[in-house]
Amino acid sequence: MSQHLDRSFDTPGPIDLYVENARGLVDITATSTTETTVRITGERAEEYDVRDLSEGHGPRRIAIIAPPRSGGFFGKDPRAEVVVEVPVASRVDAKVGSSDVRLHGRFDDTRVDAGSGDVSLDVVDGDTVVQSGSGDLVAEHLVGEAQVKTGSGDVLVRRADSSLVVTTGSGDVRVGVVGDEVAIKTGSGDAQVGTLDGEAVFTTGSGDLVVGEAASGRVTARTASGDVRIGVRAGTPVWTDVRTASGRLSSSLPSTGEPAPDQPYLEVRATTASGDVTLHQS
Numbered sequence: 389m390s391q392h393l394d395r396s397f398d399t400p401g402p403i404d405l406y407v408e409n410a411r412g413l414v415d416i417t418a419t420s421t422t423e424t425t426v427r428i429t430g431e432r433a434e435e436y437d438v439r440d441l442s443e444g445h446g447p448r449r450i451a452i453i454a455p456p457r458s459g460g461f462f463g464k465d466p467r468a469e470v471v472v473e474v475p476v477a478s479r480v481d482a483k484v485g486s487s488d489v490r491l492h493g494r495f496d497d498t499r500v501d502a503g504s505g506d507v508s509l510d511v512v513d514g515d516t517v518v519q520s521g522s523g524d525l526v527a528e529h530l531v532g533e534a535q536v537k538t539g540s541g542d543v544l545v546r547r548a549d550s551s552l553v554v555t556t557g558s559g560d561v562r563v564g565v566v567g568d569e570v571a572i573k574t575g576s577g578d579a580q581v582g583t584l585d586g587e588a589v590f591t592t593g594s595g596d597l598v599v600g601e602a603a604s605g606r607v608t609a610r611t612a613s614g615d616v617r618i619g620v621r622a623g624t625p626v627w628t629d630v631r632t633a634s635g636r637l638s639s640s641l642p643s644t645g646e647p648a649p650d651q652p653y654l655e656v657r658a659t660t661a662s663g664d665v666t667l668h669q670s
Contacts, residue, residue, distance in 0.1 A: 391433035399424040402477040402496060406441075408466035410454055410485035416472045418493030424450055424475070427456040430468025432458075447479075477513065488523075495531070506541075517542055523558070540578075544632040554579075558597075572597075578614075590616075596663075601670035604652035611660045619670030625653040626667065639667040 397403075398436050400422045407414050412430055428436050435455035442448045452472070457465045465485065474480075475601040479496045480504040482489050485503040497514035500507050509516070509527040516534040518525055524541045527534075530548045538556045546551065553571045554561050564569060571589040575613075578580040579590050580598040590597040590609040595611050596617070620626055622634040625647040630637045647653040658665045 390430055391428075392404045393428040393433045393436055393438065395426045395438045397424045397448065398422070399448050399450075399475055401447065402475050402479070404479045404482070405448055405472065405474055406451045407470060407472070407480070407482045408447070408453045408484070409468065409470050409482075409487045410457070412487045413469040414472075414482055414487055414489045414491075415469065416474060416480060416482075416491050418474055418476045418478055418491070418495055421473055421475055421625065423428040423473075424448070426450075426452060427471045428452075428468055429445075429471075431466040431576060433466075433468050435466075436468070436470075450474075479514065480572060512551075602654050604654055606655040607657070609656075609658040610660075610667075611663045612657075615661070615663045615665055616658050616665045618656060618667050619667075620654055620667060621670055625651065627653060627655045628656045628667070629655075630665050631658070632663065632665065634663045635660045637665045637667075639665045641667050641669055 403424055415540050432455050437453040439451055441451050442468050442648060452470060476494050476497045481499045483501045485562045486505050488505045489500050489507045491509045492509045493635045494513055498512045499517045502520040504522045507525045511529045513531045515532040516530050518536045519540045520541050525536055525543045527545045530545060530553045533550045534552045536543055536554045536628050538559050540558045542559040543554050543561045548563060549567045549570045555573045556577055557575045558577050561572050561579045564582045566581055566584050566586055569587045573591040574595045576594045578595040581588060582600045586605045588607045591613045592614050594613045596614045599618045601619045601621055603624055607618060609616045620641055625644045627637055
């Protein structure tokens with residue numbers, strides 16, 4: 389039988405929020421509110437432990453913890469939706485099993501540990517750490533440093549302003565705009581960066597590595613059987629060091645000569661076993 393639990397806390401400033409939920413949904417919205425509200429709907433909702441852990445100094449600390457599974461180790465975790473509204477710039481630490489996690493609005497430091505649930509983030513101004521077994525991640529804008537690790541989930545980051553490290557076993561990785569450094573390591577998944585103006589390090593077993601447009605910086609790619617394709621902004625000088633056992637190098641870039649003093653240029657280092665390396669003008 390479905391149950392409901394509602395709690396609210398006076399929080400005039402950003403808070404630290406900790407959430408545990410095995411099955412269902414964790415939905416957190418950051419707004420200009422001065423009150424943190426919690427609404428839990430689903431199985432055994434009234435048994436959730438919702439409390440203020442603050443000790444009278446520093447930011448408010450609110451915890452939401454699901455009840456233990458019924459029937460012992462081989463029992464079933466309750467399934468519920470946890471919907472929370474917090475002040476803008478709050479910090480979030482969520483631990484879930486198959487529960488999805490959705491964050492709307494702007495947050496500070498954010499950490500999510502998920503088993504198989506999907507994770508979606510709007511804007512994280514602080515640092516981001518996401519670990520997932522098989523769930524997917526979609527992030528709109530990561531301002532601070534970010535680390536993402538998944539087993540088989542796909543990763544989509546539309547914009548990363550600071551360093552971004554992504555590791556996945558078989559999932560695909562797509563990053564729209566990179567403003568600093570990005571390192572992507574996959575087993576069999578493809579890796580793609582839309583626009584690069586920094587340093588990128590790609591490592592993959594059989595996946596393809598693609599950069600839509602690189603204006604400057606350095607691209608380092610290592611792959612066994614995957615192909616490497618890099619688009620270069622028109623007029624950008626390129627220095628290459630490509631090594632391949634049985635693949636081939638193909639370039640349609642016009643000759644630009646040596647870069648002028650202080651002129652941005654692109655450095656490409658690629659090592660493949662059987663994959664091809666292609667450079668083209670974007």
